[in-house]
Amino acid sequence: MTTYVVISRRTWSIALVGLIGLGAFAYVVLAPPSDAQAARALAYLDVFFIIASAIVIMLVATSFKPGEALWRQWMLIGLGTASFAIGDVAWAFTDLVLKRPAPSPGLPDVFYFITTVALGVGVMRAAIAFRRVSVTMRTPIVITAALMSALVLGESVFVLMGVVSDPALSFAAKALGVYYPLADIVFLFGPALFIVLVVSRLGRGSLGWPWWAVAAGLACMSVSDLVFSALQTSGSYLAGSPVDLGWMAGFVLLACGASIAHDVAHPLRHT
Amino acid sequence: MAPLADDLRSALQPYLGAATAACVQSLAASLGRSADSLDAADLPALEGQLRASLSAVAAAGTVDTIIEDLRSRP
Numbered sequence: 421m422t423t424y425v426v427i428s429r430r431t432w433s434i435a436l437v438g439l440i441g442l443g444a445f446a447y448v449v450l451a452p453p454s455d456a457q458a459a460r461a462l463a464y465l466d467v468f469f470i471i472a473s474a475i476v477i478m479l480v481a482t483s484f485k486p487g488e489a490l491w492r493q494w495m496l497i498g499l500g501t502a503s504f505a506i507g508d509v510a511w512a513f514t515d516l517v518l519k520r521p522a523p524s525p526g527l528p529d530v531f532y533f534i535t536t537v538a539l540g541v542g543v544m545r546a547a548i549a550f551r552r553v554s555v556t557m558r559t560p561i562v563i564t565a566a567l568m569s570a571l572v573l574g575e576s577v578f579v580l581m582g583v584v585s586d587p588a589l590s591f592a593a594k595a596l597g598v599y600y601p602l603a604d605i606v607f608l609f610g611p612a613l614f615i616v617l618v619v620s621r622l623g624r625g626s627l628g629w630p631w632w633a634v635a636a637g638l639a640c641m642s643v644s645d646l647v648f649s650a651l652q653t654s655g656s657y658l659a660g661s662p663v664d665l666g667w668m669a670g671f672v673l674l675a676c677g678a679s680i681a682h683d684v685a686h687p688l689r690h691t
Numbered sequence: 692m693a694p695l696a697d698d699l700r701s702a703l704q705p706y707l708g709a710a711t712a713a714c715v716q717s718l719a720a721s722l723g724r725s726a727d728s729l730d731a732a733d734l735p736a737l738e739g740q741l742r743a744s745l746s747a748v749a750a751a752g753t754v755d756t757i758i759e760d761l762r763s764r765p
Contacts, residue, residue, distance in 0.1 A: 423756050424705055489747045549747035554713040625708025627748050685750035687705070689760075 423687040425626040431679040434476060438672030441469045442665065449662055463660025464512040466668035467505065473675035474502040480678035484685070489549055494678060496542030497634070500535045501671055507531030515659060522659075524652060525592040533599070539641075540607025543634060547615040550622075560617035568610045575601050579650070600649035604642045612638035630681035637673030640666045695729040698764040699737070702757050706749065718744065734762070 445465045452459040481494035507528035514522040522528060551557050583589065583597035612635040619628030619635075644666025651657035696715055703711045719726040721740050722733055729737065738758050745754045 422701075423760050485751050488751055490750050546748075550710075552744045552747040553707055553710060554717040555710050556713075621710050622707055623709035625704075625706055625710060627706045628708070681750075684706075685753050687753060687756055689756070 423689050425629075425684050425687045427629075427680060428683045431676060431683055434672075434679050435676050438469065438473075438669075438676065441465075442669055442672065445469075445668055446662075446665055449660055449665060452660065459660070461516060463658075463664075464508070464516070466664050467508045467512055469668050470501065470508060470671045471505045473671040474498060474505045476675040477501050477678040480682045483682060489545075490681065490685070493542050493546040493549075494681065496538045496545070497674060497678070500538030500542065501674055503531045503534040503538060504667070504671065507535065511659065525596045529596060533603075536603040536607040536645075539638065540603075540611050543611035543615050543631075543638065546631060546634075547611065547618045550618050550627075553627075555618055555621045557618070560614055563617055564610055564614040567613060568605055571605045571609065572602065575605065597649060597652070600645055600652075604645040604649075608638045608642040608645065612636075612642065626684045626687075629684060630677040633673050633677035633680060637670040637677065639670075640673065641670035644670065694727060695731060695733060695737070696726040698761055699726075699729070699741075701764075702760045706745075706753065706757065714744070 448459075448462045448465055453462065477494060477498040481491060481498045484491035484494065507530070510526075510531065511522040511528045514520060514526075547560075548557070579601055580598050583594055586594070589597065615631045616635045619625075619631045622628040644663050647663045647666075648657060651661070651663065657663070696719065699715050699718070700711055703714060707714055715726050718737060718740050719729055722729070722736050724733065738761075741758060741761075742754055745757065749757075
């Protein structure tokens with residue numbers, strides 16, 4: 421008997437639906453309808469896809485035995501995704517139902533905070549676990565630490581100093597203005613780079629497949645977060661901006677990664 | 692009969708890819724053996740080590756399948 425892993429139709433379907441959704445959302449973002457009310461509502465189209473991604477990831481996480489390593493890793497990633505979806509729903513509710521600008525800092529930021537930490541910890545746990553199958557960690561650690569340090573230093577000089585010294589910002593706004601860019605590097609970019617460096621050691625080994633999609637997702641989010649924090653600090657962010665495309669793509673990629681993890685966990689047998 | 696190490700490499704290759712050789716060596720070392728000196732008598736202990744190592748990165752079902760694959764080899 422030999423076993424082999426194939427990417428299932430379910431995974432291809434998730435990728436296809438995500439791609440179609442991204443195309444539709446990009447169209448809405450780049451060419452919004454002339455009716456202002458419709459344009460505002462459609463600006464939150466991405467939220468449905470993020471909720472769907474959270475559901476997919478949670479379903480995959482619960483398909484593993486409670487307590488096993490993959491269950492914990494995917495539960496953390498699912499928690500991060502669900503938390504982002506709740507934050508977005510709170511933001512949309514304030515904007516569309518209460519008809520006032522979403523407060524920032526405000527309730528959604530609590531959920532976005534949980535998102536960054538849960539995603540970062542989940543992915544780092546997954547990456548470090550590969551040490552158990554003799555994947556060497558030294559080079560990935562050195563490269564990730566060096567790049568993260570350089571980015572934090574550059575960001576401190578070019579972005580964070582400006583935020584901290586801006587007299588027009590409240591303490592809470594400054595704290596968020598510092599937290600988001602740093603969290604992008606520490607919890608999104610760093611873990612994404614680290615797990616890519618780790619699973620690249622497997623070559624075509626299927627245990628690495630889900631994490632390529634996850635790393636690509638975190639990279640998309642990381643870029644969106646960086647742009648968002650710059651726009652938010654200057655007060656120019658509006659829901660339905662091209663920045664939202666990065667988050668939507670990121671969470672769709674996480675859902676694809678989760679589905680691939682399910683495929684890897686159910687290999688086909690050939691005798 | 693093919694050496695156990697070869698069977699182990701074949702069973703792990705689809706999952707661990709390029710990291711297979713290092714993992715097989717490490718598993719053998721954990722039993723106090725070299726990879727090429729593993730034989731059928733080591734299989735029960737090897738299964739335990741395999742389960743402990745792989746469970747960090749693979750689902751329980753995947754580990755069961757790999758062990759079943761290993762046992763089914765002549």
